[in-house]
Structures are given as C-alpha cells and as structure tokens.
Amino acid sequence: MLAKEEIASSTENHTNCPFCTIFRDNQREFIIKDRETTALILSLEGHPLIVPKKHVRFEDIDPELASNLGQDIFKYTPRIIEIYQTEGLNILTNIGRAAGQDIEHFHIHLIPRIIGDNKVNLNGLVRISDRKRRDIMLKFQDPL
Template sequence: MDCPFCQSDQLVMENDLAKAFFDKHPVNEGHLLVVPKRHTVTYFECTIEEKIAIDQLIQRGKVHLEETYQPDGFNIGTNAGSAAGQTIFHCHIHLIPRFTGDIDDPRGGVRGVIPEKRVY
C-alpha cells in the first residue's frame, strides 16, 4: 500500500493501536497527527478500541506539546472525506498547538473551515 501514514516511522509516540508524528506541513510548530496503525480512511471507520488508543495519544501529545512549546490553547480536528478537505485517505486527527497572537482574531476556531462562518 502506498500510504504515507502507514509508512511513517518518524514517531513522536505510539501505543498498540495508534501512533503520532509531526505534520510535514504544520499549521504551527508542534502540529501533531494522530493516526490508527490499521489503515482506515476516516475516523468513523475506526473501532472503539482504536478511538480509545487515539484519544490516549491526543492526551499524551497535549502534555508533550505543553512541556515542549508552552502553547496557550489547542485545536483538535479531523477531515472525513474530500468534501471536508481530506487529502490523505488514512484517518488522522490534527492536534494543533495555538499561541496568543498566531492570528489576529481566533474566535470561532474550527468553524474556520468555512471562513465566513468562523466569526459570529
């Protein structure tokens, strides 16, 4: 299989069912991707056990990013399907550290997937 996430070995952390590594095109320094080890296309195809493993790494990743980068906040998100912006078709959850001032007005956060709906 020619999947960059299946082949990724630049791991920051892992457990039995999931792994985490830095995004090659980060939104901010420390931007982590958390993926199931089993190839699944979206989050919705993951088993409950895989979702628990992913969440454990999100929590561990948060601690790691706090210790390493001291962010002021976080965004967590996933893109499921091409209409939602997914470009690599292996489930991945973004854990993005956020810093005061990284954008002028962060209100609306993940609502920014549709820019005119972000600030309300």
C-alpha cells in the same frame, strides 16, 4: 488488539498513503511515540498527528481504536503545549474532501496555537524544514 501481521497487511495494501509508508518503512524520523495501535508522528508542517497504525477510514474505526485515540489526545496534549510553549491547542480531524481531507487514512491533528496566530485551516500551514523537524523531534525525547 492488532496483530503486527494485520498492521503490516493493512499498510502494504496502501502504497500511496504517506502514513502507511511511515509505518511500513519504519521511518523513525517522523515517529514521536509508538504505541500498539497508534503512533504520534510529526507532520510535515511541524505539528503532531495521532495516527492509527492500521490504514482505516473514520467510518471504519472500531470502539477499541476509538478509545485508544481518545486516550492519546489526553495523554499527549499537555506535553505538546509545554514543548511548543503555546497558549492552546486545536484538536482537529478532516472527514471527507469537503472538510479538507486529502489522506484517507484517519488521523488527528494536534495544532499548537498562540493568540493572534490567525491559523484558520490546514490549507494555510507551511511545511517546515528537515532541520526544524529534527529540532522538534529532539524536544520530544523526554518521556510523554
């Protein structure tokens, strides 16, 4: 179990990390669901991300956090498919620059998909407006 002090210390040391900034500054407008060691947040592109609260790289994830991340995937996926009214979902993480990772804080993308949407990678995603983000956030108000 992570102590709040451990999470706070971890995020304080990573001032350029957007996820640490969300947790450190308690930016609720991005946080869909808050758990002890992880959070479901809304990306700037409009799809949910599962993010450890502690700044951690993939190779440093411990078994407890790995278990929590896996549980989150199974917990949130059905609701995301329902909210976005999609036919499927990509569960994706980029590990290393060659794979497209640009934030070193591990996270998992949950990308709603429909047949023929032609999404092949994250580099082609377009950021959504603040209004659209708020509209999506409102849909998540029902319990997950």
